[in-house]
Amino acid sequence: MLQLVLFNVFNGLIVGAFYALMALGLSLIVNLSGVINFAHGGFLALGAYIAYSLMPWVGFWGALMVAPVLTAVVGLAVERVLIRRVYGRDPLYSLLLTFGLAYILEDATRYIWGAQSLPYPIPGALAQPLSTQFFFLTGYRLFMVALVGLAVAGLFFVLGRTRLGIRIRAGTLDLETVSALGVNVRVLRNLNFGLGIYLAGLAGVLAAGMLGLQPTIGTSLIMPSFVAIVVGGLGSLPGTLFGGLLIGVASGLATVFVPSASEAIIYVMMGLVLLVRPRGLLGEEGRLK
Amino acid sequence: MTRLQSLGPTALLWLVLVTMPFWINAIGGYTELASRVIVMALAATALNFLLGYTGTLSFGHAAYFGLGAYGVGMTLKYLLPSTMLAMLVGVVVGTVAAAAIGALIVRLRGVYFAMVTIAFGQVFYFIAFRWNNVTGGDDGLTGWQRQPIDLAGLRLDIQNHDTLFYYLALACFAASAGAMALLLNSPFGRTLQAIRENERRARFLGIAVERHLWLSFVISCAFVSLAGTLYALLNNFTDPRALRWDLSGNFVIMAVLGGMRSFWGPLIGAAIFVVLQDYVSSHTENWMSIVGLIFVLVVLFFPRGVLGLLRLGGRNS
Numbered sequence A: 001m002l003q004l005v006l007f008n009v010f011n012g013l014i015v016g017a018f019y020a021l022m023a024l025g026l027s028l029i030v031n032l033s034g035v036i037n038f039a040h041g042g043f044l045a046l047g048a049y050i051a052y053s054l055m056p057w058v059g060f061w062g063a064l065m066v067a068p069v070l071t072a073v074v075g076l077a078v079e080r081v082l083i084r085r086v087y088g089r090d091p092l093y094s095l096l097l098t099f100g101l102a103y104i105l106e107d108a109t110r111y112i113w114g115a116q117s118l119p120y121p122i123p124g125a126l127a128q129p130l131s132t133q134f135f136f137l138t139g140y141r142l143f144m145v146a147l148v149g150l151a152v153a154g155l156f157f158v159l160g161r162t163r164l165g166i167r168i169r170a171g172t173l174d175l176e177t178v179s180a181l182g183v184n185v186r187v188l189r190n191l192n193f194g195l196g197i198y199l200a201g202l203a204g205v206l207a208a209g210m211l212g213l214q215p216t217i218g219t220s221l222i223m224p225s226f227v228a229i230v231v232g233g234l235g236s237l238p239g240t241l242f243g244g245l246l247i248g249v250a251s252g253l254a255t256v257f258v259p260s261a262s263e264a265i266i267y268v269m270m271g272l273v274l275l276v277r278p279r280g281l282l283g284e285e286g287r288l289k
Numbered sequence B: 001m002t003r004l005q006s007l008g009p010t011a012l013l014w015l016v017l018v019t020m021p022f023w024i025n026a027i028g029g030y031t032e033l034a035s036r037v038i039v040m041a042l043a044a045t046a047l048n049f050l051l052g053y054t055g056t057l058s059f060g061h062a063a064y065f066g067l068g069a070y071g072v073g074m075t076l077k078y079l080l081p082s083t084m085l086a087m088l089v090g091v092v093v094g095t096v097a098a099a100a101i102g103a104l105i106v107r108l109r110g111v112y113f114a115m116v117t118i119a120f121g122q123v124f125y126f127i128a129f130r131w132n133n134v135t136g137g138d139d140g141l142t143g144w145q146r147q148p149i150d151l152a153g154l155r156l157d158i159q160n161h162d163t164l165f166y167y168l169a170l171a172c173f174a175a176s177a178g179a180m181a182l183l184l185n186s187p188f189g190r191t192l193q194a195i196r197e198n199e200r201r202a203r204f205l206g207i208a209v210e211r212h213l214w215l216s217f218v219i220s221c222a223f224v225s226l227a228g229t230l231y232a233l234l235n236n237f238t239d240p241r242a243l244r245w246d247l248s249g250n251f252v253i254m255a256v257l258g259g260m261r262s263f264w265g266p267l268i269g270a271a272i273f274v275v276l277q278d279y280v281s282s283h284t285e286n287w288m289s290i291v292g293l294i295f296v297l298v299v300l301f302f303p304r305g306v307l308g309l310l311r312l313g314g315r316n317s
Helices: A002-033 A040-081 A091-113 A139-161 A163-173 A175-180 A185-211 A219-232 A237-257 A264-276 B007-023 B031-051 B062-079 B083-105 B110-130 B162-185 B187-197 B199-204 B209-235 B245-258 B265-283 B287-301 B305-316
Strands: B149-151 B154-156
Touching (some): A002 A040, A002 A139, A002 A185, A040 A091, A040 A219, A091 B110, A091 B287, A139 A163, A139 A185, A163 A175, A175 A185, A219 A264, A237 A264, A264 B083, B031 B209, B031 B265, B062 B083, B062 B110, B083 B209, B162 B187, B162 B209, B187 B199, B245 B265, B265 B305
Antiparallel strands (some): B149 B154
């Protein structure tokens, strides 16, 4: 029993790491630009498929490094051409725009790479189970958690220590002042969007190795990411990270005890959090808007 | 407000709606398509009660639509073969769920309100999807049919007459639209619009903002679940897609496409969207791209919708 619980807690942690990676990207964008990027799941799928196409040329490790960057470049272009136009307008329009974009991305993925699911080969060394005695765990899963940890550490380093990151954080608090101080806000928002999409692309490549490739791979991950943001705390990136891991573990545990509720439980958690603490567990006061 | 501006267009609108079953086949449509337009129009109008008049963005209305649909299907299948009872159950289930969830979310605003409505919508999707032996899971709920309605000695055989079902849907739409218009023109409706225009000022005037938002959310969802019951009856079928987030998005785009600041806008938007979707999905596999493109184009070029465009043109000239 303990074995089963441990296994599912760890599994939940992996899933939670995905949610967190997605949700961090979404949070970055919503905090600075007020746009809920519904197409985030589409970008995740795009990252996965780009990696798949690159792999014959650059191998697993090359694809892992290049694909998220290429996805981010697509993100930068999309922000420049489309997303930029809805800044400052009613959130309704950004939602509808990215909603339409999500449709287009999913359809485009299906058109280019086909509707059937594709296998995503991972290096033999990572595919080995680490220990069959205690509980089943492949090296790939451990590797994924480590990589997500690295990406998150990298993100917090960028936000905390670099000029760009400090500007992003300042812009989140007061964009007008940042603009008045001579920072090019258009470029800032563009780069911030690209950063968020980079995380989505990375999540996509990692998810491909675990789940294989399907055009709908992103759609199934985006709703829990919303939940992660709300549970963790509106406007707080550490909160988002915490929220992602928490709901991942919760749904992992639910798999043991009430398997049929493993998806629904995270929404129940969201309801509870909203009931007792509407701003989220680590959310800042006055960020309900 | 805008409803009584001119009776001419409104009369024409109703003439078109009432005669629709007689000419829709001639222009390449079919009666079911006409009924679908009406059902979606009811859903979009109900959403717009919230979106256009209260200024609150719900992206999760499909949940209550779908609850209405499942309420109907499950009542007819497991409980009693009565269409009226089934519709009642559907609306009650949808409304009760909306009341509970509404209470949790009225403190949020803007993007976060939208995000939470989307996320909560998914709960019911997963329940319908997972609870196989009762809901039929992914395959949908089958094995039931809409039943003839006995109304004061009059037997409405909607089971075998599609046209009669169309008129039932139209009657529901008319009654609901009338009720909503009445509400919007009442002091309650004016209060909602005051909150939309300036929430802080409304609060200073002593208006219980949260309670009003909650009420308008519940009312809107009640009418959406009525639309859901009709949708299930129309198809004699329902599946988890009636609850999914993409349908919520479609409701919103219908309202915006038609013009969310006018009462009849969502009806126009629903008609355009449903007919277009029907046409596109029967002509190309890549209908998703086309629908997505509609979303993008509407946002970029027609944010005021068809009626907004018409009115603007009319006023400026």
